[in-house]
Amino acid sequence: MSYRFVYNESLFERLTRRLVLYVLSPALLILSLAVLLEIPLKPDFGFSVRRLEVVHADGPARAAGLQPGDAIVGIAGEPVTSMPGYYAALARHRSRQPLELDIQRQGQRIHLVLTPRPSSQAKLTRAYSQWVVGLAFLMIGWWVLWRRHDPVARNFFALCVIFAFFLLEIPDRPSLGYMWVKESIWGLLQLLLPAYFLRFFIQFPAPRRRPSGQPDRLRWLLIPGWSLFLLTTLGDVTGWSGRMPRISAWLEGISLFYMVGFIVAGLVIFARKIRSKGRPLEQTKMRAVLLGIVCGLVPFLTAAVVGNLAPGSALPQWQYLAFSLLLVPASFAVAIMRLGALDRDFIVRTSLIYGLLTAMVLVGYFTVVLGVGLVFRRLLAVRSDQIALALVAVSGLLVLPLRGLAQKWIDRTFYPARRVNRQAMTSLAEELTGIIDADEVTCLLQQRLQTLFEPAGLAVYLIRGDRSYRAMDCAGDADEAKPQAPPPELPGSSSLIRLLDRMRHPLFTEEIEDLLLPTGSDEASVHLLGTLGVQLVVPLVTGNRVLGFITLGDKKGHALYSQEDLANLQALAVQAAPLIESRQLYRESLHRKQMEAELEVAREIQSRLLPVAPLAGPGFIIAGRNEPCQAVGGDFFDYFLRPDGTLAVAIGDVAGKGVPAALLMTSLRVAFRSEANPGSGARDVITRLNRTVHGLVSHGRFVCFFFGVLDPRSGLLTYCNAGMDPPVLFRAAAAVREPLRRGGPVLGISPDQQYREGRVILSSGDCLLFYTDGLTEQCNQQGEFFDIERLCSVVLEEPREGCGEKLDRIFCTVEAFGSDGEPDDKTAMILQMQNLPV
Numbered sequence: 001m002s003y004r005f006v007y008n009e010s011l012f013e014r015l016t017r018r019l020v021l022y023v024l025s026p027a028l029l030i031l032s033l034a035v036l037l038e039i040p041l042k043p044d045f046g047f048s049v050r051r052l053e054v055v056h057a058d059g060p061a062r063a064a065g066l067q068p069g070d071a072i073v074g075i076a077g078e079p080v081t082s083m084p085g086y087y088a089a090l091a092r093h094r095s096r097q098p099l100e101l102d103i104q105r106q107g108q109r110i111h112l113v114l115t116p117r118p119s120s121q122a123k124l125t126r127a128y129s130q131w132v133v134g135l136a137f138l139m140i141g142w143w144v145l146w147r148r149h150d151p152v153a154r155n156f157f158a159l160c161v162i163f164a165f166f167l168l169e170i171p172d173r174p175s176l177g178y179m180w181v182k183e184s185i186w187g188l189l190q191l192l193l194p195a196y197f198l199r200f201f202i203q204f205p206a207p208r209r210r211p212s213g214q215p216d217r218l219r220w221l222l223i224p225g226w227s228l229f230l231l232t233t234l235g236d237v238t239g240w241s242g243r244m245p246r247i248s249a250w251l252e253g254i255s256l257f258y259m260v261g262f263i264v265a266g267l268v269i270f271a272r273k274i275r276s277k278g279r280p281l282e283q284t285k286m287r288a289v290l291l292g293i294v295c296g297l298v299p300f301l302t303a304a305v306v307g308n309l310a311p312g313s314a315l316p317q318w319q320y321l322a323f324s325l326l327l328v329p330a331s332f333a334v335a336i337m338r339l340g341a342l343d344r345d346f347i348v349r350t351s352l353i354y355g356l357l358t359a360m361v362l363v364g365y366f367t368v369v370l371g372v373g374l375v376f377r378r379l380l381a382v383r384s385d386q387i388a389l390a391l392v393a394v395s396g397l398l399v400l401p402l403r404g405l406a407q408k409w410i411d412r413t414f415y416p417a418r419r420v421n422r423q424a425m426t427s428l429a430e431e432l433t434g435i436i437d438a439d440e441v442t443c444l445l446q447q448r449l450q451t452l453f454e455p456a457g458l459a460v461y462l463i464r465g466d467r468s469y470r471a472m473d474c475a476g477d478a479d480e481a482k483p484q485a486p487p488p489e490l491p492g493s494s495s496l497i498r499l500l501d502r503m504r505h506p507l508f509t510e511e512i513e514d515l516l517l518p519t520g521s522d523e524a525s526v527h528l529l530g531t532l533g534v535q536l537v538v539p540l541v542t543g544n545r546v547l548g549f550i551t552l553g554d555k556k557g558h559a560l561y562s563q564e565d566l567a568n569l570q571a572l573a574v575q576a577a578p579l580i581e582s583r584q585l586y587r588e589s590l591h592r593k594q595m596e597a598e599l600e601v602a603r604e605i606q607s608r609l610l611p612v613a614p615l616a617g618p619g620f621i622i623a624g625r626n627e628p629c630q631a632v633g634g635d636f637f638d639y640f641l642r643p644d645g646t647l648a649v650a651i652g653d654v655a656g657k658g659v660p661a662a663l664l665m666t667s668l669r670v671a672f673r674s675e676a677n678p679g680s681g682a683r684d685v686i687t688r689l690n691r692t693v694h695g696l697v698s699h700g701r702f703v704c705f706f707f708g709v710l711d712p713r714s715g716l717l718t719y720c721n722a723g724m725d726p727p728v729l730f731r732a733a734a735a736v737r738e739p740l741r742r743g744g745p746v747l748g749i750s751p752d753q754q755y756r757e758g759r760v761i762l763s764s765g766d767c768l769l770f771y772t773d774g775l776t777e778q779c780n781q782q783g784e785f786f787d788i789e790r791l792c793s794v795v796l797e798e799p800r801e802g803c804g805e806k807l808d809r810i811f812c813t814v815e816a817f818g819s820d821g822e823p824d825d826k827t828a829m830i831l832q833m834q835n836l837p838v
Contacts, residue, residue, distance in 0.1 A: 009149050017145060020157065025142050028161070032131065032168035039127045043096045043116035052086060054103075064114040066103070073109065074102030082236075084179035091172040091179070133325050134167025140329040144336055151218075152336060155200035160329055162189045162196065184233060191225035191255065194262035201266040201273075205285045205335050221262075228255050280560055281510040285335040292331020299324040424452060425568045429575045429674065433667060438583035443474035445576055449550070453565070457532055457553035459487050462540075462580070467492035469548060488528050496525035500539040501546045506566045506573075507537050536561050538569045540577040547577050575674045578609070582666055609669045614803055615639055617647060619712045619764070623803035624651075624829035625811065633825035634661025635772050636668060644678040647712060651724065651770045651829055652705040661825075667696055668703060682707050682720040683757035686743065690722065690755070693748040703747040706740075706770065715762040715833065720755050722747050725773055728792060732765025732833075737792060740768075766833045769795055774826035775810070780818035790817075795830075803830045 009017070046059030047066055054061075054070045072080055075089035077100060093099055101112045119127070141160025145153045166189070170182060199218050231251060234240075240247070273279075274286040428448050435441045446460050459471040471487035490496065495516055500507070507515070509529050516525070528534070528551075538550040550573070555561055561569075614623035624637045634654030642648055650672060654661045671692045675685050685707050693703050706727060708719035721727075721743030729738040742758030762768070771791065778786040794813050795806060810828055 013149070013154075017149060017154070020161070021142060021146060025138060025161070028165065028168065028170070029135070029138065031170040032134070034171040035169050036128075036131050038094075038171065039131070040119070040124060041094070042119060042127075043094070044119045044123065045090075045099065045114060045116050049083075049086060052080065052083065060114055060116050064101075064112045065110075066101070066112060066114065067105070069105070070110075071104040072101065073104050074100075076100050077102075082180075084183050085176055087172050087183070088174050088176050088179045092174040130167050134164045134169075136326045137161075137167065137329050138164035140333050144333050147337060152200070152203045152205065155196050155203065156332060156336060158196045159193070159200060162193050163329075165189055184229075187232060188225075188229045191229050191259070192222065194259045194266075195221045195225045198262045198266040198269075201269045204270075204273075204332075205282060205289075224258050224262075228258065279510055281508050284560065289331050289335050292327045292334075296324050296327030296331070422568065422571075425572050429572060429579075432576060432579055433670060436583060436586065438580055438587050439472070441576075441580055441583050442472045445550075445580075446472065446474050449552070453552065453561075454556040455535075455552040455554065457534075457551070459532060459551045460548065461487075461490065461551070462548035462584075463492065463546070469497065488524070488531055490524055490528050494525045495522045496528070496537070497546055500537065500549055501541070504539055504541050506539075506561075506569050508561075509534050509537070512537065536566075536569075538573050540573050540580065542577040542581045547581055571674075575670060578673070579670055582609070582670075609666060610637060611639055615641070615647075617641060617712055619715070619835060620647065620710065620831060620833055621803055622647070622649065622829065622831040623807060624770070624827070625807045626825070626827045627811065628657075628662075628825045629774070629823040630657060633657060634665050635774065635825040635827035636665045637770065637827055637829050638669065638672065639829070642676070642678045642709075645712065646678070647710040648676050648707070649710065649770070649829070649831065650676070650705065650707045651727075651772065651827065652703055653724065653772045653774075653825070653827075654703050655701050657825065664696065664701075664703070668693065668705075671696075672707075676707070681757060682709055682718045683755050686720040686722050686747070686755050687753075690747045690753055691751045694751040697748045702749055704772075705747050706743075708740075710762070710831075717760050717762055717768075719743070719758050719760075721758070722755065725771060725776065725788075727768055727770045728788070728795075729760065729762075730767040730769070730792075730795065731763075732767070733763065762833045764833055764835050767795065767799075768831040768833075770829040770831075772825065772827040774824035775814055775828060777824060778814050778817055778819060778826075786814055786817045803832055806830050 044059065045061060046063075047054050047057045047061035049055065049072060052072045054066055054068050054072070057066045057068055057070075072086060074080055075086070076093060078089055079102075080086050080089055096116050096118065099114045099116060101114055103110050103112060137160045141157040141164070144160075145157040147153075165185070172179065172182075199221055202218060228251070232255075235248060235251070270286065273282060274290060276283060428445070431448075432441050432445060435444065442460050442462065446458060449455075450458050460474075461469040461471050463469055469490040469492065471489075473486075496512065499512065499515055503515075512525075512529065529537075532551050533553045534551045535554050536552045538552070539546055540548040540550065550569075552561070555565075610626055611624060614621055616622075622639050624639065626633070626635050626637060628635065634656055636652040636654065637650065639647065639649045652665070652668060654665050654668065656664075668689075671689060672685075675688050675692075686705065689705065689707075697703070702723075704723045704725075706719065706721045706724040708717050710717045719740055719742070721741055723744075723746030726739035726741045729740060731738070738760065740758060740760065742756050744753060744755035769792070776786060776788050776791055780786075790813075791810065794810050797809065798805070801809070807828055807830060811826070814826065
């Protein structure tokens, strides 16, 4: 789901968002890479300076005689009069050669020679940790602003970029003008940080815009920071800050008061929202954020305190506790982007998963560092920091598979109820599949949901012929003695329907109110939500329209619906919506007296179950066509993008023709869509689908099926062929054809059949042809078959043709080939690879 279609940006907001996303953020990342490369080469001078005054001296600085309180007046023979000049002078001295310093101590000018040393392992670890944390701030803020365009996301992105700038830094250069600009940006961001902090907490977490024009007033919060920055810059440029120290001190005091005041005000607003009881959904997100702040800051501050109080006793591994800071932006990002309540079970389960994942990564890291790293250092003379960088890259590749293993183990060990709940939903979906009447499907759905969740109220709304939505009447005879007012109807043009069509995800009433504020909500939507006492709305979406929605009142005990509840309801809605629609269309067909009209309706049902338009994605385009020999047929094809960005593609052939084959194909499509979820491999989907088909077909019936998953980013296609005519891969780089055969026998023969999985890499320009035997077994009057060789030659005739043109050529050529005998269903699908994304 995405907020991008809910909040209406102005032209200025859209331009500035694109500027910071695609120009400023990449520029900051590129500049910070130079800092990353300089970390192992940077000399350790052993002192730190504030306003040209030494505030800390240790190691090489202490050995050279430098003391806290000394004023730096010259570096390598060049006078230093400002901090930009100090940094520019140090930038000229990047080597570990002795550094000449001129200092002022108690009115005396002293010349010192300081010999720097290589940075210690602890300092290198701290520098790398700081850089990684800064990169995480930048990427998390970028992702939130890319997905969400409202003021909350913009303020969060501003905070993340400010922290990223402080942590990542940009490289120093031996130019006074360059360093002056860098220090000015640093000072400006430091002054703007409290304003964005307060703005963010005023609006967080709801993406709402008050009708009173609150966002316009919030822009005034930036004025104090800009004013103080301009006054400070004016003092530095004109030099009056040095000539009038009292005014400079007053300016510093005002800046400190402003920063503390704004930050305290933001924390007070945050605390009030945590304690607020009028918005329970918002309260759960605030508590989750509070937990992320505590878990993120406490380990980091503990390590900092221990390191400052007892630096000799602090363990080197304590430097890694800086990574706990990642929990702070991550918790805010989850609260901003995640719909629904962040319930305790969700937080605990997510913490367990990522805690176990972190432990697994750290165990592997330290094992390699202490074991393999020692071998590399002694035998191959490879630096340990280089090994650390390589491990960071490798661990990034292992995060996703390790996360899947951790999630499965934790669910199996600590959350067996999740499996029970999912099995209950799966059983309900299977029970609904066995019912033909649409009203019985809807009433059974309503009854089972009432039993499972025990809400205070529940209604199932479906679209009618006049495009309005009405609640289904499932009251039994026992309720006839207690007449109640019917639930209100809802026009198809209402703001609630438009919102459900955009979001396509269960929404709390609290979220609906927030999301509708920017565009305004109509009276009918507000009246329905208030009359029924709705807490949660679950859309029933099929194709490109909202078929209906389910309203649920307060859960038993006035508890909020958990993330697990939302996931189960969403999965059930995805399966129930097309099922209800198909049953509705089937019921309409029964009202027709003539068989020809019934078959026409059946054709409409089938056409809605198949893709009707090509699908273009990053690096590919796919299209398909189906021509049944009768009004309806048993051929099937499907393609769609899964939420993880992969392309799911399938083609099947049900044994038989006409209405029986079409009905089995409908059930096959519903079962396939319920199984082809993200994270499931091709072999797993085919194995589960085989058991489902075995329970649906009678003896002697079967289904040929092919399923593949394409990762557009890498071009990897994983597939499993269950008795289907093997698709043909045409390589652009060489005149070869590769049939995709790996898999197993047809579906429905044995429920315990084992299948294999194939893998193939697709490159730019490659073409993949899927087809059913209706094309290759077309027979002309001379008794010749339109075999696979003829079909491949048609595909290769015009290599530059698009998918649609190739399909037109195939079906026209087959039609011109002639027919002698009973025709069969014909289906073809073409996948063309274009320039793969880098």
